[in-house]
Amino acid sequence: MNLMDELLGGAIGHYGLAGSFETLKELVQRIHVWGDEKDASISNGDFSGEYGGDIYADLCIGRCFVDAACSQTVVAAICPFIESLFTRAFAIMRPAWQAGSAIKSHLRWTKQLKPGDEYKRWSPSWVFNVKSYPRQGFIEGTQQLLEALGFGSAIPTDSPEFNLVSALFLYRNKSLHHGYEWPTDPLNAFKLNMDAASRKDSRWQQWFDISTIGADLWMITITKQLVVDSLGAMQSIATSLREIENEILLLSK
Numbered sequence: 001m002n003l004m005d006e007l008l009g010g011a012i013g014h015y016g017l018a019g020s021f022e023t024l025k026e027l028v029q030r031i032h033v034w035g036d037e038k039d040a041s042i043s044n045g046d047f048s049g050e051y052g053g054d055i056y057a058d059l060c061i062g063r064c065f066v067d068a069a070c071s072q073t074v075v076a077a078i079c080p081f082i083e084s085l086f087t088r089a090f091a092i093m094r095p096a097w098q099a100g101s102a103i104k105s106h107l108r109w110t111k112q113l114k115p116g117d118e119y120k121r122w123s124p125s126w127v128f129n130v131k132s133y134p135r136q137g138f139i140e141g142t143q144q145l146l147e148a149l150g151f152g153s154a155i156p157t158d159s160p161e162f163n164l165v166s167a168l169f170l171y172r173n174k175s176l177h178h179g180y181e182w183p184t185d186p187l188n189a190f191k192l193n194m195d196a197a198s199r200k201d202s203r204w205q206q207w208f209d210i211s212t213i214g215a216d217l218w219m220i221t222i223t224k225q226l227v228v229d230s231l232g233a234m235q236s237i238a239t240s241l242r243e244i245e246n247e248i249l250l251l252s253k
Contacts, residue, residue: 011238015088020081027077028227031070064211067221068180074222075172078230082165085234086124086142089241094122096245096252097149106148139166151244155237163201164226164233171208171222180219187217203229 012021104110107128108121117134120126124142126134143162146152155161170193178186191210198204207226211219 010235011242012085012234014242015085015092015238017081017084017088020084024077024081028074031073032224032227064219064221065180067209068175068219071171071221072175072180074227075168076176078227079168079172082168082234082237083125083138085238085241089238089245090122090124090145093149093245093248096249108144108148139169146244149244149248151247154244155240158200160201160203161233161237161240163197164203164207164229165237167197167204167207167226168230171220175220182220184217187220190220191217 012018107130111121111128111134113120113134120128120134122145124145125136125138127137127140127144128134139162143152143155143157146155170190174182174186174190182190194204194208203225207223207229209221209223210217211221
């Protein structure tokens with residue numbers, strides 16, 4: 001049984017996401033097969049002759065665009081799955097949760113909200129601030145909600161799981177807004193962020209491939225290692241959420 005199949009049971013299955021994970025698994029597999037076929041067509045090609053070099057160069061450039069398309073498709077599938085996982089888990093925790101006196105003082109529970117906005121207290125997509133109205137931000141919102149429940153240490157902000165989720169969402173946001181060839185400023189900003197994050201978690205260097213034209217950045221794409229690590233992180237996150245849920249159930253009795 002491979003890693004993807006193992007994830008279909010256990011904590012992932014507990015949150016009713018086995019069907020979604022089957023879809024994700026098939027999508028990722030098909031994308032990788034397509035990319036491998038493109039690689040094979042270049043590796044096995046005959047580029048002899050007067051224009052062979054030009055044809056080879058064109059195919060290599062085309063392969064970079066294939067990588068970019070595959071990268072965007074994969075992160076566009078994985079990120080919503082992670083959002084669904086946290087959203088499902090918090091929804092299950094909510095009815096059984098009983099807050100202690102220290103927890104009741106958290107901003108997520110005390111902030112005055114407009115009618116119809118109470119759902120934001122339990123939505124990981126919203127970040128609560130002292131001086132302003134809640135703003136959208138999935139990673140910050142998730143971390144804040146865990147802290148508000150008293151389980152911030154269960155999946156720490158600097159944990160390998162959140163470092164990976166941060167990498168995924170940062171790349172997803174940049175790539176889906178800027179296309180295959182990002183403008184210079186977003187490219188440089190991502191590279192700086194990547195270099196800074198790598199000093200704390202060296203896996204960042206293994207998660208992204210960088211293509212250049214001369215000395216200039218051109219494209220940033222994800223690696224298969226990021227996909228493999230993402231699947232492992234999903235399992236770890238789901239297990240941690242299940243443990244939090246069990247503790248909350250015990251406290252509610």
